[in-house]
Amino acid sequence: MPMEATVRLASFLGVLMVMSIWEYWAPRRSLTVSKLRRWFCNLCVVFIDSFVLRLAAPIAAVGVAALAQQHHWGLFNQVSLPRVLTFGIAIVVLDLAVYLQHVLFHAVPILWRVHRMHHTDRDLDATSGLRFHPIEIVLSMLIKVAVVLLIGAPPEAVIAFEVLLNATSIFNHGNVYIPRAVDRALRCILVTPDMHRIHHSIERKETDSNFGFNLPWWDRLFGTYRAEPEKGHERMVIGQRDCQDERPQRLGWILRSPFLSRKDF
Numbered sequence: 001m002p003m004e005a006t007v008r009l010a011s012f013l014g015v016l017m018v019m020s021i022w023e024y025w026a027p028r029r030s031l032t033v034s035k036l037r038r039w040f041c042n043l044c045v046v047f048i049d050s051f052v053l054r055l056a057a058p059i060a061a062v063g064v065a066a067l068a069q070q071h072h073w074g075l076f077n078q079v080s081l082p083r084v085l086t087f088g089i090a091i092v093v094l095d096l097a098v099y100l101q102h103v104l105f106h107a108v109p110i111l112w113r114v115h116r117m118h119h120t121d122r123d124l125d126a127t128s129g130l131r132f133h134p135i136e137i138v139l140s141m142l143i144k145v146a147v148v149l150l151i152g153a154p155p156e157a158v159i160a161f162e163v164l165l166n167a168t169s170i171f172n173h174g175n176v177y178i179p180r181a182v183d184r185a186l187r188c189i190l191v192t193p194d195m196h197r198i199h200h201s202i203e204r205k206e207t208d209s210n211f212g213f214n215l216p217w218w219d220r221l222f223g224t225y226r227a228e229p230e231k232g233h234e235r236m237v238i239g240q241r242d243c244q245d246e247r248p249q250r251l252g253w254i255l256r257s258p259f260l261s262r263k264d265f
């Protein structure tokens, strides 16, 4: 297995394992539905997403970054800046792109249909951070490829960003208790579980806040930041108002959900 794939897999499994142990020892909320069914559903989604992505985008963003470097495409491949600077800027720009994409997926009805699957999870835990519809995964990859081409992001920055985003997404969906003072300090540099949980509220105004996945600055900068849920973290309801039943725990239903008419949803 090439080094890059080993790093990706080790980080994914390592963070998932640490978060699961943390969730067991210090949960933030009690769960409302069967963890086994949710985990089965969400982990099946991971396998399906990886398979679809391999088929739909075999060279992926990192391959495009290498190609751009070879052919001097994109901003950073035209100017000569210190490597550490291009690396850092590329990661920040890619993170901004993910934030803007997330806002777009909430604002455009057809995209919301696809993204809604992420929001139908009725409990939040580390595996919720992996629950994205394959169509969203492919669209995200295309957007990322466009950004990589535009800025000429170095391949190593793309790998670092993807590993980081995967790890922070698992972390910030975690059902873990973090003391308030630590959470406040962490929120200066990272989206914390308490910050992202608000985004999964059943209340639409709360769903349309805290779009960041990695850096918390964009929500503050663009006015989409919300510090606390109205009902508090223990009492807030998670998921979508019109599917507070067993459907979000069924793999077939969640994969079909973007195509269902409103009355079937």
Ligand SMILES: [Zn+2]
Pocket (backbone or CB within 6 Å): 102, 106, 115, 118, 119, 199
């Ligand atoms: Zn969302």
Ligand SMILES: [Zn+2]
Pocket (backbone or CB within 6 Å): 118, 128, 129, 173, 196, 199, 200
């Ligand atoms: Zn989420």
